[in-house]
Amino acid sequence: MDTKPDLKLVGMAHVDGQELLCGECGNGFSLEIHKHGFREVSPAWISCLSCGKGEDSTVITNGLVDAVLAGWQQRRKDADRDIFTAEWRGIVMTGELYPTFDFHQAVGAAKAVHEVAAPEVKAWWRSKKRAAKAQMKEKAGAVTGAAKGKAKETADAAREKAGEAVSTAKATALTTAWTLQTGGAGPTTSVKPKRQRCTVKGCRGGKVTISTRIHSATGKTREVKIPCGVCHRSSS
Structure with a gap:
């Protein structure tokens, strides 16, 4: 049994x-x-x-x-x-x-559990899908923004180079026109003669500094600047 x-x-x-x-x-x-x-x-x-x-x-x-x-x-x-x-x-x-x-009762219980849990599972999957879509959209926006920034930098650089080329062309055209009109003559520039240095020791700007007691009212030695006898006479 x-x-x-x-x-x-x-x-x-x-x-x-x-x-x-x-x-x-x-x-x-x-x-x-x-x-x-x-x-x-x-x-x-x-x-x-x-x-x-x-x-x-x-x-x-x-x-x-x-x-x-x-x-x-x-x-x-x-x-x-x-x-x-x-x-x-x-x-x-x-x-x-x-x-x-x-x-059969197990199948019925599984169906009952599915009826209760299915809405929660669907809501969970929907939230996951929304989060994934938002993340993909954010990444795509970041890539697009970077591409736009790069394109703007390239356009600015090209615009700057174009401006430089235009300025150079204008300067070249003006120079060519001036050469044709004046035959290449330009404004005369006077060359300033180079100043010669005084050969007297201690001369600075036409003055010589000496130490003397003769010109001192107190009788003590003091420094006195006097005109240079060489460069002062040559400049006068």
Whole structure:
């Protein structure tokens, strides 16, 4: 016999209107039913979770257990409670089983989670897309701004060179016109003769500084500037 129960009852179950109870302790709220043997008419095994005892049932057979399990296919949409009514060879059994979580209920739960989470996921993806677009736009703007700045610098440099070329052309044209009109004559420039340096030692600007006491009223030596006898006479 498999240790896993085929039916795990919740609350009180009834067979043909009679309460299904443990034959040892009389408990009817925590019973498990196991199929016992291979024949449909063989009695099922009932174990009590309250006292831990078990026995062959006198009212439940393997066929009745199969009928309860077969009816579960129609009850599986109800994920909260599994209330059943099964009949086998005129024997009617009613009760409630612990809910069984199967593949179909898993799909239903996944759909429910998807319905709740899908809007949040979509909003998250939209925010990510907006951030990515804004970042790409910012980078494109930076590249465009740099290109515009480079183009402006190039245009300014070309404009400056063009201005210099125009100025040079104007100067060349004026020089050519002046040469044609005057035959190359230009304003005379007088050359200033180079001033000759005085050969007298100590002469600075036509003055010679000497130390003497003769010209001092106090009789002390003092420095006196007198006209140079060489360059002063030559310049006069």
